[in-house]
Amino acid sequence: MSREVPREQIDLQPNPEVLSPPYxxxxxxxxxxxxxxxxxxxxxxxxxxxxxxxxxxxxxxxPHGHNMALPAPLEAGQMxxxxxxxxxxxxxWSVPETVADHTQEYPHGPPRxxxxxxxxxxxxxxxxxxxxxxxxxxxxxxxGGEVGRVDGCREHQGVNVNPDYSLGQVVxxxxxxxxxxxxxxxxxxxxxxxxxxxxxxxxxxxxxEKLWIGxxxxxxxxxxxxxxxxxxxxxxxxxxxxxxxxxxxTPGERFEAVQRMCPSDPPSPTGTGTVQPCSALGAPGVAxxxxxxxxxxxxxxxxxxxxxxxxxxxxxxxxxxxxxxLDDPIAFGDVIHVGQVVGTCVGxxxxxxxxxxxxxxxxxxxxxxxxxxxxHQEYLDGDVHGSVYYPAQDDGASTPFNxxxxxxxxxxxxxxxxxxxxxxxxxxxxxxxxxxxxARAGIIAASVDQNALNGDAHGVGNIEHRADLAIEHIVxxxxxxxxxxxxxxxxxxxxxxxxxxxxxxxxxxxxxxTVIALAGVRIRSVLALAPTNARHGAGLDTNRPTxxxxxxxxxxxxxxxxxxxxxxFYDQATDVPYKSQVHVENTNHNFFNREWLFDDGxxxxxxxxxxxxxxxxxxxxPLYRESLxxxxxxxxxxxxxxxxxxxxxxxxxxxxxxxxxxxxDDHDENNTIDxxxxxxxxxxxxxxxxxxxxxxxxxxxxxxxxxxxxxxSLGMVAQPEEVNGTFRSELPDPVDVAGQxxxxxxAEVYQHPLAAQGTSFDLGLEDGNETVVWVSVDxxxxxxxxxxxxxxxxxxxxxxxxxxTMLHTFRFPSGCFAARNxxxxxxxxxxxxxxxxxxxxxxxxxxxxxxxxxTWS
Amino acid sequence: xxxxxxxxxxxxxxxxxxxxxxxxTIRRAPFEAPRLRHFESSxxxxxxxxxxxxxxxxxxPYLDEPPMLYVGETLVTEMRGTGEREYTFFAxxxxxxxxxxxxxxxxxxxxxxxxRDSEYRYHAPRGS
Numbered sequence: 001m002s003r004e005v006p007r008e009q010i011d012l013q014p015n016p017e018v019l020s021p022p023y024x025x026x027x028x029x030x031x032x033x034x035x036x037x038x039x040x041x042x043x044x045x046x047x048x049x050x051x052x053x054x055x056x057x058x059x060x061x062x063p064h065g066h067n068m069a070l071p072a073p074l075e076a077g078q079m080x081x082x083x084x085x086x087x088x089x090x091x092x093w094s095v096p097e098t099v100a101d102h103t104q105e106y107p108h109g110p111p112r113x114x115x116x117x118x119x120x121x122x123x124x125x126x127x128x129x130x131x132x133x134x135x136x137x138x139x140x141x142x143x144g145g146e147v148g149r150v151d152g153c154r155e156h157q158g159v160n161v162n163p164d165y166s167l168g169q170v171v172x173x174x175x176x177x178x179x180x181x182x183x184x185x186x187x188x189x190x191x192x193x194x195x196x197x198x199x200x201x202x203x204x205x206x207x208x209e210k211l212w213i214g215x216x217x218x219x220x221x222x223x224x225x226x227x228x229x230x231x232x233x234x235x236x237x238x239x240x241x242x243x244x245x246x247x248x249x250t251p252g253e254r255f256e257a258v259q260r261m262c263p264s265d266p267p268s269p270t271g272t273g274t275v276q277p278c279s280a281l282g283a284p285g286v287a288x289x290x291x292x293x294x295x296x297x298x299x300x301x302x303x304x305x306x307x308x309x310x311x312x313x314x315x316x317x318x319x320x321x322x323x324x325x326l327d328d329p330i331a332f333g334d335v336i337h338v339g340q341v342v343g344t345c346v347g348x349x350x351x352x353x354x355x356x357x358x359x360x361x362x363x364x365x366x367x368x369x370x371x372x373x374x375x376h377q378e379y380l381d382g383d384v385h386g387s388v389y390y391p392a393q394d395d396g397a398s399t400p401f402n403x404x405x406x407x408x409x410x411x412x413x414x415x416x417x418x419x420x421x422x423x424x425x426x427x428x429x430x431x432x433x434x435x436x437x438x439a440r441a442g443i444i445a446a447s448v449d450q451n452a453l454n455g456d457a458h459g460v461g462n463i464e465h466r467a468d469l470a471i472e473h474i475v476x477x478x479x480x481x482x483x484x485x486x487x488x489x490x491x492x493x494x495x496x497x498x499x500x501x502x503x504x505x506x507x508x509x510x511x512x513x514t515v516i517a518l519a520g521v522r523i524r525s526v527l528a529l530a531p532t533n534a535r536h537g538a539g540l541d542t543n544r545p546t547x548x549x550x551x552x553x554x555x556x557x558x559x560x561x562x563x564x565x566x567x568x569f570y571d572q573a574t575d576v577p578y579k580s581q582v583h584v585e586n587t588n589h590n591f592f593n594r595e596w597l598f599d600d601g602x603x604x605x606x607x608x609x610x611x612x613x614x615x616x617x618x619x620x621x622p623l624y625r626e627s628l629x630x631x632x633x634x635x636x637x638x639x640x641x642x643x644x645x646x647x648x649x650x651x652x653x654x655x656x657x658x659x660x661x662x663x664x665d666d667h668d669e670n671n672t673i674d675x676x677x678x679x680x681x682x683x684x685x686x687x688x689x690x691x692x693x694x695x696x697x698x699x700x701x702x703x704x705x706x707x708x709x710x711x712x713s714l715g716m717v718a719q720p721e722e723v724n725g726t727f728r729s730e731l732p733d734p735v736d737v738a739g740q741x742x743x744x745x746x747a748e749v750y751q752h753p754l755a756a757q758g759t760s761f762d763l764g765l766e767d768g769n770e771t772v773v774w775v776s777v778d779x780x781x782x783x784x785x786x787x788x789x790x791x792x793x794x795x796x797x798x799x800x801x802x803x804x805t806m807l808h809t810f811r812f813p814s815g816c817f818a819a820r821n822x823x824x825x826x827x828x829x830x831x832x833x834x835x836x837x838x839x840x841x842x843x844x845x846x847x848x849x850x851x852x853x854x855t856w857s
Numbered sequence: 858x859x860x861x862x863x864x865x866x867x868x869x870x871x872x873x874x875x876x877x878x879x880x881x882t883i884r885r886a887p888f889e890a891p892r893l894r895h896f897e898s899s900x901x902x903x904x905x906x907x908x909x910x911x912x913x914x915x916x917x918p919y920l921d922e923p924p925m926l927y928v929g930e931t932l933v934t935e936m937r938g939t940g941e942r943e944y945t946f947f948a949x950x951x952x953x954x955x956x957x958x959x960x961x962x963x964x965x966x967x968x969x970x971x972x973r974d975s976e977y978r979y980h981a982p983r984g985s
Contacts, residue, residue, distance in 0.1 A: 420921045456917060456938020458925065459947075461891045461900055468893040475895075503921040515896035532921050537934045537965055539950070540899070559870065560921050563966055589921075590870070598870030609867070696966065797875055797924075798964045799971035 002353040004283045005337075010350065012310050012337060019089035020309075020319035020326070022082050025065065025155055028102045029076040030178035031135020033152035036082050037065040038319045040306050041209065041244075043084040048093065050078045058084075060210060060244045060304060061320040064154050074135065076101040089318075092327075102133055102177055108405050108442065110182040112370050113138060113173040116156065117218055117238045121193040122167040123262035124219020128237030129173040129185070130156040131370055136177035142169040142190075158237045165190040165219065183373050183402075186395055193217060193261040201257055201273030205281045207248045207343025210304030213257050213271065214240040220259040223267075227254060242303055248343045249275040278345035284321070286338050286351050288359030289330055291819055296324045296338055297361065305340035310350075313337070330355045332819035357816035358640075358780040365646035366637055367617035369441040369625060375399035376435075377487065383469070384476045385449040386428055389435035390487070391442050401487050405442055412496030412524075412628035413444040413477065417470050419503025419532075421596055423451040430593030433613050434500070437621060443628055444492060448473045450505065463534040464515075466508035470499070471516055478518070494518075496628045498525040498548075500620065502593060503561060506531025506552070510543050510569055525549035525627035527620055530558055530589050533565035542712055545573040549627045551580040551638070553616065554806075555587035556787040559600030562802050563696070563710050570655060571694070571713035577627070578856075580638040581655035582619045583806055585787050592616050602796070603789035603803075611648050618647035632857040640781075640811060641854075653784060653808040655745055661850040664832055665729055667691050667714040670700050676849070680732045680831075686725030687836055689718040694807070694847065705843070708750040708786070708805040715807070715847035717749060720836040726764070727834040734768060735851060737814040738826040743850045744834075745807040746777065749843040750786035752801060758785050759842040763810075764833035765817045767825040773817040774835060780810050783844075805845050811852075875924050875962045875973035876913035876942075884908050885982045888947060900935070906947040907954060907982065909933065913942045913962075925965055927972055928979045929958030932965055954979055 022038040022045065036045055039061050047054045047068055058066035074080070079096040102110055116130035127148070129138050132155050139149035140159050148161040153175075165171060173185040199222065200214035216222060218238030224231045226245070234241055236259075253275040258267040284307060285300030296309050298321035307324045309317035311334050317324045330336065332355070339350035375392025379385065391402040391411065405411060416435065418427035428449040435445035453465050474497065480488040501509030506528035513523045525548050536542050550573045552566030570581040588601030591612035599606055607615070622634035622644075636642040639656045643649040665676035673691050676682055682689075693699035694709040705717045718727055748759055760783055762774040777783050790801040814826050832849060886908045890901035909926055917923045926933040926946045931954055935947040948954055958979045963972030 420919060422919045454919070456944060457936060458923065459935035461898060461935060461937070464893060464896075464898050464900075465891055468891075468895050471895040517896065530921075534934065535899075537925075537932065539953075562922070562964075591867075597868065599867040600870045606867075797873055797971075798967055800967050 001288060001356055002286065002351055004349045005352050007339060007346065007348055007350050010337060011313060012339070012350070013315065014308060015315040016088040018315045018318050019084060019086060019091040020317045020324050021091045021094040022084050022319070023094050023323060023325070024080060024082055024097055025134040027074055027080055027097050027099045028133050028135060028177060029074055029099055031074045033067055033069050033135050034080065035065040035067050035134045035154045037061055038323055038325070039066065039084040040086060040318065040320060041304060043086055046083050046085070048081045049074065062210070062303065063242045064156060067152065067154055069152060074099045103180065106371065107408060108371060109180060110136065110175055110177050112183045112372065112440070113175045113185040114370065115171065115173050115185050115188045119188045119218065120165055120171050120190050121217065121219055121261065122165050122190045123193055124161070124165045124190065125221055126158050126160050126219055126235035126237050127171065127173070128156060128158050132157055132175055133177055136175055138173060138175045140171060140173055142171050160235055167192060183371070193265070196220070196259050196261060196268035198269040199257040199259055199271035201255055201271040203273045203276045203280070204249055204255070205276050205302065205342050205345050206251045206278055207345050208302070208304050209244055209246060209248050209343065210242060211245055211255055212240060212242045212303040215271070216241055216259055217261060220261055222257055222259045225256040251275055251277045279348055281340065281342055281345050281347045283347055283349040283351040284338055284340045286353060287362070289336060289353050289355040290359045291332055291355050291357055291816060292329045293355070294326050294329050296326065296336070298322050298324065298338070301340055302342050305342050308339050308341060310337040332816070356779050357775060357813055358811055360640055360643045362645050363637065363642040365618065366625065366634060366644055367437050367621040367646055369621070372402050372405060372440055372442055373399070374436050374439040375401070379476070381476055383452055384472055386447050386473060387435070388444060388446040389439040390444045391439050398487070401491050406491055410493035411442060411444055411491055412493050412498070413446065414438055414498045414500060414624060415470055415473055416445065416447040417466065417499065417501040417505030417508050418447070418450055418593060419505045420454050423454045425595045427451065427593060427595050430595035432594065434617055434620060437617055438624060441621070441625060441629065443624060446473060446477065460534045460538050460540065463504060463507045463511055466504060467511040467515060470508055470512055471518065474518060474521060494521045497521055497523050498624055498628055499523060500527040500529065501531065502529040503589065504532050506566065507534055510545055513546070513548055514543055523548045525551070525623050527623055528552045528566050528569055529592060529616065530555055530561050531566045531569065532561050533568050536565065536568060542568050542572050545569055545579070546575050549577045549579070549623060551582065551619070551623050553582040553584065553619065555589055556583060556585045557587055557601035557603040557606060557789060558589045559602050560589040562793070562798060564804065567710055567806065568712035571711040573657070576657070576659065578635065578638070578659065579657040580623065583653040583808065584615055585651045585653070587612055587615065587651070602792035603787055607648060607651065614647045615652065618644035635856040640809065653806070655807065655809045657848070658852055658856070660855050661743065661852040662735065664731065664849040664851065666848050667716055670702065670714055673716065676729045678732055680730035682730065683728040684725070685728070686722040687718050687720050687727060689716055689727050691715065692717050694845065705749065706751065708803060710804050713847065715845055717843050717845050718834065718836060719843040720838065720841050723837065723839050725836050728831050729833070729849065730831045731829060734828040734830055736827045737765065737829050737851055739853070740814050741852045741854065742812040742814065742832060743809055743848065743852050744846060745809050745848045746783065747805050747807040747845045748783055748786060749845050750803045750805045751843070752790065754786065754788060755840060755842055757840060758783060759838045759840060759844065761844055762835040762837055763812050764835060765814070765824060765829050766831040766833060768828045768830055769825065771821065771824050772833060773821045773824045775812050775816050775820070777810055779816065780812055784808070807845055807847055809848070873918040873920070874915060876915045876917060877973060878911055878960065878962065878975035878977060879914050880912040881960060881975065881977045882910045883979065883982050903949045906949050907951055909946040909948070910939070911944045911946065913944070916942050917944065922965060924962045927961045927963050929955045930969070931955070934965070951981070954981070956981060
């Protein structure tokens, strides 16, 4: 939905009076400063705290905003806003932000600082620290002695250290706000500095004032020359350095940079960059824009660039990356142009964008709720063996439980259950990364050693054995909780228990809630990662996840559990707070467990092992944080309202079930294609539609459409007979859908040979006046092609094409329909329609047509 | 000059061969469900099973879904190892076992052409 176009082809008239409001980092009580972002270079900034205005002239917004000292520390409940001013314009005030009390959001202390980037080296002179609340104090210790401090910090703050680090020193970062200290950072031991690489100096453009220098070693001193003039030496926390210089650059000027660590060692080779003419400046990168957005998210830009935003050729915003605010929300039909200006250089091209209905914004990393140090232990009691990670006083083996967390009550626990692998490998150690993330967030995480059951056994009996052993581990922790003097004495909240299982372990953790009878234990959520379904294989009914939140993660390239049985559990889950299916392309069975080394993946190159882990963490943590800690905003990651910054969400296809929805048709009533779930009539015109088993075999009396369905439900397959064939589903009573979303699960039906081109469909709303408005699936994310794995499946011993028709949930906000036709009466919708506009006659699968109100927090 | 690099491939899991059945005996025998500490096995409703004692030329691979025993088109998935390359499969629904049906190893869900046939066929054991 975006393209780069030459600026000269478009009549863009800059308006020097347009200036977007800057914005502030989160505000907390006791902060002695605020950090302002989004202003243009050299702007004058006004910060208004409950009517008291402080003014300063800023320099550059990048890389970390302008840090502005306040006349008095902030107090909770104060309202703060900011604006900017240049010689030609003054922005509006930003939307006022309320100063929060951090103890409400972080009752167990501020987030734990992170040495970022790490590790540190001997002779390092500056350290970056992230995961901070702006306005507090951050300081560094080396071997326990303070070597650097910043009072009034940014969220990511550099701290100069004096003296430089010595070899072997143990370095930690510390933080406090309102006399409330966080736990110290993990320790980083200063190692010998690595060989110093040549600094990377990308060519800047003329009239710019910002020089970006990359390839910098952690803690190095970087000396910069402009022509033959040595400018100055900067300390750098590593990775990259961005400095502001004056006067502006002229074409052909040359910059050089070297870096040094220990004085006795030689400097690095010299990096060089040459100033390029304005013609080298192109368009910035911009994230997709949703209807209703009141800002543009810039993802890629030249250092020091000012971003200009035009809506329908009218200049509407001027600011700097990453967020440029707009006065009005983006509306249907708007055409957006985004360009960048460096000094007097105007980018030769601009990015042209059409807004779409659904383009979920990227949110923070939900797996990174880093509050507590992490302790860990191995435990062994008869055949009960495993490893446990927990929130602790400090990092390390068998460190005491975190006292501050314990004072506020008992702590939830997750049990992780691996699957079948060689008993020679310690599979239970393979999820240490997820255990640590859980513990940092305040959740105990025990990984169950099931190797005793990894011999030659298969079937329902083996899965039940695994479930039984998992329950025995719960008993073990009940005993530890009840014992005096143990790390876990009176620490565990068995009313908040969750499970995660991989492969046969996934099958087992789905079994546990159906059989567990331990007093005081309540299962809140279950994650089945690439689970088997032994009962289905034995001809028994599939276990139905019931009474707890449920997620299954399905690696599309799974070379072991090739049929992705987790889809059966998703389909069968009933009476759950919510259910989630995370179908991930280019992932395999093994890479989620660090002890499972071989790549079993099929269907193309696999994501790296690290990317597998990030996917699991980024979707598992929202499940556990919501179901065990009650954290708000987490479900957005599962319902495709927000994408995690921490994972390859471009590879993720989500299904999500929310029980409070009004289900128009889920087909499982098996009441024929002629009626929907509301007993409304249906009417196909110009297409063939019928209900089929979305299953490998006959199901509830219906046959599969073809062999590509691996779930366990009934659904509809529609195939166009003419262009724009429709399927109308009547609502017996008119429904007010204003402010709600229409959800439908859909997929292109896989048939071999796969058509060269994919297909799409439109969803329509019809009101009482028979006004029908259509929105294309392309406007809400687009219909993905089937994940093709035929060649490798056929080459394997399975010798069967296991490419699947895998349905995903698409969200159609009702506002998108109204935006296209203001006459549509959302308060009185009489029917929902599906239209197949393509001529290529590909069959489409549909299920779970619902009207959904976003009632989750 | 920046090198785009070339990713070092992760070792592929070796492709598994379907094992060959070198010896097979069938009998009807009392069945003892797994004894569990915390709940009753769903298999405890069976007190008898048709047992297939199988010896193979290669061990079954360490997969979560290894190849299983096909009796005709009936997949027998309940299995316990009984020795080196020796396995006992349990079938509980005798009516689904077709007299004279071929016995083969195959991955669940694969058609008959993709299974490894054996020289053995199913014949119902005598006795009640």
